[in-house]
Amino acid sequence: MTALMLHLALLLAMPPLLLGIITRTKAWFAGRKGPPLWQPYLDLWKLLHKGAVYSRTTTWIFRAGPIVTLAAVLTAGLLTPLGAAAAPFGFSGDVILFAYLLALGRFFTMAAALDTGSSFEGMGASREAAFSALAEPALFLALAIVCIPAGSVSFAEAWASPWQTWGPAHPALPAAAVTLFAVLLAENSRIPVDDPTTHLELTMIHEVMVLDHGGPDFAFVLYGSAIKLFLFASLLVHMVFPIPPAGGALGATVFVAGAAAVAVLVGIVESVTARIRLLRVPQLLVGASVIAALGLAVILYRGIP
Amino acid sequence: MTGYADLLLLAVLVLDLYVVYTSRLAGCVRASALQGAALALLPVVHYLESPSADLVHVLVMAASALALKAIVIPHLLMRALRDANVRRDVEPFVSLHLSVLLAGVLIGLSFWLATVLALPASGHTHLFVPTAFATFLIGFLVLVSRRKAITQVIGYLLIENGAYVFGQSLAAQMPFVVELGLLLDLLVGVIVMGIVILQINREFDHMDVDQLNLLKG
Numbered sequence: 001m002t003a004l005m006l007h008l009a010l011l012l013a014m015p016p017l018l019l020g021i022i023t024r025t026k027a028w029f030a031g032r033k034g035p036p037l038w039q040p041y042l043d044l045w046k047l048l049h050k051g052a053v054y055s056r057t058t059t060w061i062f063r064a065g066p067i068v069t070l071a072a073v074l075t076a077g078l079l080t081p082l083g084a085a086a087a088p089f090g091f092s093g094d095v096i097l098f099a100y101l102l103a104l105g106r107f108f109t110m111a112a113a114l115d116t117g118s119s120f121e122g123m124g125a126s127r128e129a130a131f132s133a134l135a136e137p138a139l140f141l142a143l144a145i146v147c148i149p150a151g152s153v154s155f156a157e158a159w160a161s162p163w164q165t166w167g168p169a170h171p172a173l174p175a176a177a178v179t180l181f182a183v184l185l186a187e188n189s190r191i192p193v194d195d196p197t198t199h200l201e202l203t204m205i206h207e208v209m210v211l212d213h214g215g216p217d218f219a220f221v222l223y224g225s226a227i228k229l230f231l232f233a234s235l236l237v238h239m240v241f242p243i244p245p246a247g248g249a250l251g252a253t254v255f256v257a258g259a260a261a262v263a264v265l266v267g268i269v270e271s272v273t274a275r276i277r278l279l280r281v282p283q284l285l286v287g288a289s290v291i292a293a294l295g296l297a298v299i300l301y302r303g304i305p
Numbered sequence: 306m307t308g309y310a311d312l313l314l315l316a317v318l319v320l321d322l323y324v325v326y327t328s329r330l331a332g333c334v335r336a337s338a339l340q341g342a343a344l345a346l347l348p349v350v351h352y353l354e355s356p357s358a359d360l361v362h363v364l365v366m367a368a369s370a371l372a373l374k375a376i377v378i379p380h381l382l383m384r385a386l387r388d389a390n391v392r393r394d395v396e397p398f399v400s401l402h403l404s405v406l407l408a409g410v411l412i413g414l415s416f417w418l419a420t421v422l423a424l425p426a427s428g429h430t431h432l433f434v435p436t437a438f439a440t441f442l443i444g445f446l447v448l449v450s451r452r453k454a455i456t457q458v459i460g461y462l463l464i465e466n467g468a469y470v471f472g473q474s475l476a477a478q479m480p481f482v483v484e485l486g487l488l489l490d491l492l493v494g495v496i497v498m499g500i501v502i503l504q505i506n507r508e509f510d511h512m513d514v515d516q517l518n519l520l521k522g
Contacts, residue, residue, distance in 0.1 A: 170308060170311075171308070171311045171312050171314070171315035171432065174312070174315065175315065175319075282402060283326065283401055283402050283405065286402055286405050286406060287322065287326050287405050289409075290322060290405055290406070290408065290409035290412075291319060291322065293409055293412075293413070294315070294318055294319070294322075294409070294412055295315075297412065297413060297416040297435075298311070298315065298432060300416070301416050301419065301420065301432070301435060302432075
């Protein structure tokens, strides 16, 4: 019961903090002080108290978009372990359900964007569809690297600490981690792929799709994307940090520190790299897939440990 | 100390991929320099894991590889790049996406080759053989798919690096002299090619090898 409460607390409370950490890291790199770490919580609070305006051309799809997206990522969050213990739900195949719940959320974001009838938002939706189609094989190849040695497509077994079964120097581990990080950047529209802060037309992918959402809807969108970032960070933390299965308080501490470290890393990447050209994004994702395929080849070559 | 040699070999493979991924000539040269440094570390790490060869042999090999592959040759190439004063992007015949995909296919092929060939190397525990094949094949890919003379030098370097990795898997059996001969060959090759690049460039204001077949006597 306490494990469940801890899981829910982490899942519901921590995601906006990651956004705060990223902003703070970027501010530090730019020599500014930056907003406080809890600023995203204040933003969400403010947005939730605003009214919403709906265009007459929109239908129920536009209103359903943010709600379904948030629900999908929250459900996905119930499937993945968050350091403390096994996830509330775990069964064979939950890895696949996790990936496609995120895809469902993305689908509804894109449908809501198309529903506004704005060609501008349609462009964003088209980009999002193209890039996420390329990110999907990378994600699955990276997950296959942990699932194949465990002989299971369930997070609970695959994530039972790859470090202990492989040792820290197994070459497939960094390959999977690098790929997951690239997918994290692409899926969460962070800088080398998309700029989450800009509202310049030609550079946007994710932001352009949610331009017409306001008030509580926009709060759901922001919260949903924070949770999505948090979930990808949790995958990365479980892959890179040695968290014992059913780690309890210690596992949760390592997990929180690891997730914060991932956020700092994202902030550093955002500060030191420029956004790559739109045409080069597929190349980044194909490169990430090839690296994961390389890790997979290493596993198959050396035999399953 | 187990598995660190494989980590280095993975880094070598990723640098192979970076060479076909990047669109900048300087990036290619830097990647090959880094790969040289990784390859110089390789005999040392391999020795620490399984001391089979002679330590002096290992140290001399590491030092000569570091000096040549990581410092001298990249330096020469960078100078050629600066002096030739050409456009600094790669200009491949096949697109960069496709190059990366092809490189991935070649890596898969070399893992498969390594499992089916009967080799005296140390079983399937190490990645020496597949890395050697992959580096070799990607070297060929760079040779045939890039337009500029300098990228052909880099393809040639990759091929030599593949031969070096393969030599490492046979470190005990491979005579030292062979390895040194290879390194010397490489250095001479790079110097000659550097001069050729400069000459082509001075003569024709470009170093596009695709246009060389238009020359008729």
